[in-house]
Amino acid sequence: MTAEGPMLIPELLHLFKINLAFLNHSNLTYYVVIMREEDRQSNAEKSFFTHMHALFCLPVTHSVTLFIFLNLTQKNLQDIHRFNSDQSSVRITVFDDRTKDLENKLIQIINEYDPEIFYESSRINSLVAAGSNIEPLHFxxxxxxxxxxxxxxxxxxxxxxxxxxxxxxxxxxxSFFESKRLEKAGKHVVLLESILPRITGLEIVKQIRKNYSDDTVSIMMFSGRKREDDALSAFKFGVNDFMEKPIRIHELALRIMNMTKRMRELVSSFN
Incomplete structure (x- = not known):
């Protein structure tokens, strides 16, 4: 496998996580099906899932394919388990929307079949130190x-x-500005309450925007007040996103992913 190959996998899995975040936010029931081939000679699985209309299909590696299905029936699940037992060259794992720690279980399965897919954190850090384009993300x-x-x-x-x-x-x-946090090399995401002691959230935003643009620092502001003027003022002074409290955790993850994606797209468009 080339050095460039594994870097694509986290990007593809990023799309998978965005789909899951959308489904969770929409309260839709779904099943995640992971198909693992041990023998490339078998083609039986290629047509097995076509009639079920997958919402998302991701060929993760040459031996692992990932699907997201909505509204699988009990018969569908029985057929999957029957197919799994009949095909010695194929192993299928099914998770549903109640599965705990799904992402780590998925990574574990992929690593069993292709352990070089994911860089270890120590290798990532060495690439950053060597001047690679993998910039760290500071929250x-x-x-x-x-x-x-x-x-x-x-x-x-x-x-x-x-x-x-x-x-x-x-x-x-x-204390945030005194820490000189934003001077650290890499990309930054600032999660900021609008009403704060001593310096207001909007004043913090204005001060950040004097020195840092959207391609370096993304700002999300929170507010416990349900006032439209708060959001309009925040966007006027340079925030990238605005959420009312209480914080909705799945939506927050999706919004942060979108902000970091936009930062990197801004950089790419100028290179």
Whole structure:
């Protein structure tokens, strides 16, 4: 496998996660089916799923294909299990929307068949140090609510953002700026409460935008007040996204993914 090959896999899995985030946000029931071939001579599986109309199909490696199905019936599931038992060259694993830790289980299955697909974190760090185009992703949470800070920090650390990442939290804007956090090389995502002590959220945004553009720093602002003027002011001063509290966790993950994708697209368009 070439050095460039594995880098494509996290991007494809990123699309898979976006689909899952949409389904979870829409409260749609789905099944994730992972098909693993042990013998490339068998073609029986190529037509097996066509009548079920997969919402998403991803050939992850030469031996692993991933599907997302909506509205599988009990008969469909019985047929899948029967096919699985009849085909010695094919192994199928089915998860549903209640499966815990689905992404890690998926990665484990892929690694069983092609362990070089994912770079180890130490290798990613060495590529960054060597000047590769894999830039680290730095998250900063600025919120005066300790519970929110802890919640967001834990949430961010649990996710796989497809890039090496870290997160720091701050109670208010002054400590955030004094940390010189934004001077760290890489891309930045700032998650910011609108109402803060000493320096308001909008003032923090204005100060960030004096020195950093959208292709380096993305800003998401939160507000517990349901006022349209708050969102309009936030966008006027340079935020990239705005969410009302309480925070909807699946939607937050999708929005952050979209922000980081836009940052990298902005850079690519100028290179």
């Amino acid at each position: 900063s949470v600025v919120d005066d609510d300790q519970i929110v800070r802890s919640f967001l920090k834990e949430f961010i650390e649990r996710q796989d953002w497809n890039y090496p990442s870290d997160v720091e939290t701050f109670r208010e804007g002054q």
